[in-house]
Amino acid sequence: MKYSGSGISARTNQIGVVSLAICVALYPALFGQNAYWLSIGNFIAIYSIFAVATCYLFGYGRQILLSCSGFYALGAYGSALLTTKLVHLNPWLAMVLTAFGAGVIAFVLSFVIFRLKHLFFAMVTMVFSFLVFDLLKESDGVTGGLSGIPGIPPLSIAGFRFDSEFKFYCLIWGAALIVLIVFMNIIDSKEGRALRAIGSDDIAAEASGVDTTKYLVRGFVISAVFTSIAGSFYAHYVRFIDPYLAGLESTVLIQIMLLIGGAETVWSGVVGAAIIVFLTEGLRAVVPLLGLEAGPYEKIFYGLMIMLVIIFAPQGLLPSIRNFFFPPKTPRADMT
């Protein structure tokens, strides 16, 4: 095998990107201009960006990262504030500035968090999200407190406003595909290999010349920047935000998406996001038809579905499907 494109899984990734692009193109054709279905598609795309960014450090670097909702909220609030109350900046400029800010915050934060390992690392990253939540809630003079920020302008290019569901659909999926490809490229490069080596065995990584702290910090910054971008897209799409974006719920939601997809591939971000969004919406539609009370039963079925996945596909859906169609050729080391 000769080197072709980016790395080992280049072929699978190329096929994947092409099939995803086809699905994305067919989706509006199937559901026409139905705003509800398009909005589902839009949320899947936003969550995909969010999940892929988280996956980089969580799935490949294997760091238990619970700060993602904090950066997501920072991204949303940064964009919202820069385009409404304070200064009426161009939304794209606001998005870039906010992402840069998130990167700087992540860099500063990393001086504290990468001194810690495992559970302590997880706890400190979680505390960061709580801090962001409290900050947004308490400083109501700027952020509007619990009532949030309404009236955020939509994104636009040269006067063309992405203000309908369909227009935003085209924009956000274009962005999601680009983010996906960028991450696939990074993962099969020096940068990504270093991070994966650290995730697997940090001692062996050091012994191979990888500056482990440096690459963890870089991974954390990259992850924060793209998470912030996902938050910016959310703000300009929904056009109303509140501090609950920084809540633990969105962090857990993203982790569930990744685990269901099978954390150790960027594809888990897209697949997991699609499954969770469709599952949530599907239950919302089906549960009342069964004559059951919507709220609590939705949650019960949701939990059941996730338990089923964990029981029958403990490594996540994607690896299980792969192993089913292409069983590993040689015994795994833990079996020899």
Next chain:
Amino acid sequence: MAEKVLLEVVDLTKYHGGLAALHQVSFSMGEGVIMGFIGPNGAGKSTLFDLITGFGSVTAGEIRFRGKRIDKLSPHGRHALGIGRTFQLCRLFDNMSVIEHCLVGRHVATSSSIIDAALQLSKHRSGERALWDRALELLAKVGLENDAFQPALSLPFGKQRLVEFARALSAKPTLLLMDEPGSGLSSAELKKFGDLIRSIRDDGISIGIIEHRIEFLADITDWIVALNLGEKIAEGSPAEVKTNPAVVEAYLGTGARQKNVETADRKKPSPSKAFLTVENISTYYGKICAISDISLQVNDGEIVSLLGANGAGKTTLLKSICNLLHYRRGQIFFKGQEITGLRTERLVRLGLVHIPERKQLFDSMSVMDNLLMGAYSCDAKQGEKTMDDLEFVFGLFPILRERRKQLGGTLSGGEQQMLAIARGLMSRPGLLLLDEPFLGVAPLIIDHILYAITELCSSRGIGILLAEQNAKAALSISNRGYVLGLGKVVLQDDSQGLLSHESVRAAYLGR
């Protein structure tokens, strides 16, 4: 040594808590030299390599590389200067293919930035292509070209060692330190490995190597340093060190005990009733058959060896017998009772105990607690018996008594092996399945373990099934043996017969 000095270690001292792991060790190493390090388990060999490569802080003393002090640098900083290493137990990346290990190994010399990579600029692509070509070349050199795209952990143990070796070589180090690279290799594989090491030395890489097989070391090294209890006890040419009385006493042993063992055990037990009978078992990994239709038998109080190259299926067979791996066909009987498909935990209660290749100790528990965990399956009311058992295993392995308060994870490789065997004995087994008990164990300790095994058989009537690369040692104490090849039994005979069998001599005894 007339060569330019590459590495200089001066009065290196390292304390673990109050314990001296190394005490004022000094030596220097010239360019283009292959240097061997020997010593009993716990002598501080691995600690020495750890300190030179930057894993762990130096208590006192200096390390100089090309005249520059390096003892304050980080591991990756030292790697950048050209110091590579491999580990005692392979440390491979479970999420990467073989070739990716080489790419990570080449990390430092990879120039493309994250932006180049993200946008797949031509600079990045040509860089990656060059990396791939070089990695494939290197893999061909070590003999892994056909496995380049396999997940590294799916390879048999011997090949995993080569992957680690290739990863270290990818960085083009000037000094390569290898911690027991030959353990787990058969004599034939070891011979090939020796040639490989010589050829990379000829490429201008200096090599430090820890190894227990003294003949192998004598064959390839220019200089040997012997350590014992953290101190240097001798250094010199292989011939000098081999005959140095201090080394012989501390490490090699006089061979007297082994002779005792041989004569003691040659009175074979009369053919008694079958203890363990395995009939036609087959185990698959997915669709691949790892072992097929294997039948064997271990009689009461008998030691049976299981020989075979890496990947022949020895470990798979042992794990299948104790149902850690699910076997698809066949039947297993133990003490006249069918045990086919019984859960491992039940089998331990019945007295069938497996001691795995990689020991699997409880790292964060003390030696004592590890031993008591071994007695877990015994009845709580038998506390006194447990104390007797403790006395018994401490009698077999006195070093464990000394270390009983230390954490399992902090023991040296050989001590861990003893602890693993001792823990297995605590559950009062009727039959022990031993997987490579001599992996990374000093010759003197091999003698000791051999002695312990024969002692167990004669005094307690325990049957033993022993999978081992060290065929000479294994056959010296066993009554019979089976040779596996590609998942099948290719040969079975009594030990004398196997020792004199031509193919066994060629493949495992290196003669």
